[in-house]
Amino acid sequence: MKPLVKVLAVGLVAAGVGVVAGRMLAPQPKPIPTEPLGRLQYGNDLFAQGKLLPQPVDEMTRYKLETEGQKPFAIVVSCADSRVPPELIFNQGLGDLFVVRVAGNIVNAENLASIEYAVEHLKVPLLVVLGHTHCGAVKAAVSGKHLKGHLPQLVAHIEPVVKRVHATHPHLKGDALTERVIQENVRHTLQTIYQRSAIVRSYYEQGKLKFAGGVYQLREGKVEWLKLSEPFDSSPEEHPSSTGSSGGHEGYAPASHP
Numbered sequence: 001m002k003p004l005v006k007v008l009a010v011g012l013v014a015a016g017v018g019v020v021a022g023r024m025l026a027p028q029p030k031p032i033p034t035e036p037l038g039r040l041q042y043g044n045d046l047f048a049q050g051k052l053l054p055q056p057v058d059e060m061t062r063y064k065l066e067t068e069g070q071k072p073f074a075i076v077v078s079c080a081d082s083r084v085p086p087e088l089i090f091n092q093g094l095g096d097l098f099v100v101r102v103a104g105n106i107v108n109a110e111n112l113a114s115i116e117y118a119v120e121h122l123k124v125p126l127l128v129v130l131g132h133t134h135c136g137a138v139k140a141a142v143s144g145k146h147l148k149g150h151l152p153q154l155v156a157h158i159e160p161v162v163k164r165v166h167a168t169h170p171h172l173k174g175d176a177l178t179e180r181v182i183q184e185n186v187r188h189t190l191q192t193i194y195q196r197s198a199i200v201r202s203y204y205e206q207g208k209l210k211f212a213g214g215v216y217q218l219r220e221g222k223v224e225w226l227k228l229s230e231p232f233d234s235s236p237e238e239h240p241s242s243t244g245s246s247g248g249h250e251g252y253a254p255a256s257h258p
């Protein structure tokens with residue numbers, strides 16, 4: 001190889017560009033992570049960039065899921081809001097996610113049973129609670145307005161979070177208050193699941209189940225992962241440190257470390 005060509009080739013390889021038999025190859029895309037949270041983050045990055053990978057929904061896929069059963073890799077407890085469909089925002093396909101949706105991503109006995117089924121019978125290794133910006137259920141709880149029908153029962157799950165945020169962050173008002181309650185409500189739901197379910201606690205403590213919490217940003221399409229205070233506390237009162245200590249985004253962890 002002539003010196004100039006050699007320098008060029010070395011430079012290209014150093015820049016991450018493969019050179020094979022004189023032909024240049026495009027930089028290789030990052031491999032899809034195999035670890036559950038990494039898979040969700042990878043899928044969400046694709047979604048936010050508008051580069052969704054197609055997910056198979058053909059007859060063979062459906063046949064395999066029917067005959068071999070489901071093996072989802074994550075449980076996602078999310079709001080029923082039409083703008084936050086977990087399969088879409090994480091770019092996952094049939095059989096990938098075990099989704100429990102209810103307005104305000106709260107937990108009650110029935111959805112706790114669904115979570116326990118996924119943990120104990122399907123051995124799902126990751127539990128995600130996903131809130132989202134501009135959540136109507138959280139806004140209703142923050143407003144304290146009179147609500148009709150069954151809504152008061154739902155909002156009652158979020159009211160203790162509002163009270164706590166009022167007490168710990170009395171300076172927060174308006175959107176900043178709502179944003180904080182949305183974050184703390186995710187932590188509260190995770191904490192409640194942990195406290196109320198001996199099955200979940202057992203799998204978590206054996207290291208067979210991991211927890212993650214995030215807030216989906218409606219406009220950006222990105223999930224901001226929350227820093228969690230682990231290990232969780234199984235006593236009836238929530239551990240004060242799990243609520244964070246001040247406002248702003250300091251509660252967010254780097255994307256790879258929920």
Ligand SMILES: [Zn+2]
Binds near residue numbers: 080103104105135136
């Ligand atoms: Zn919502």
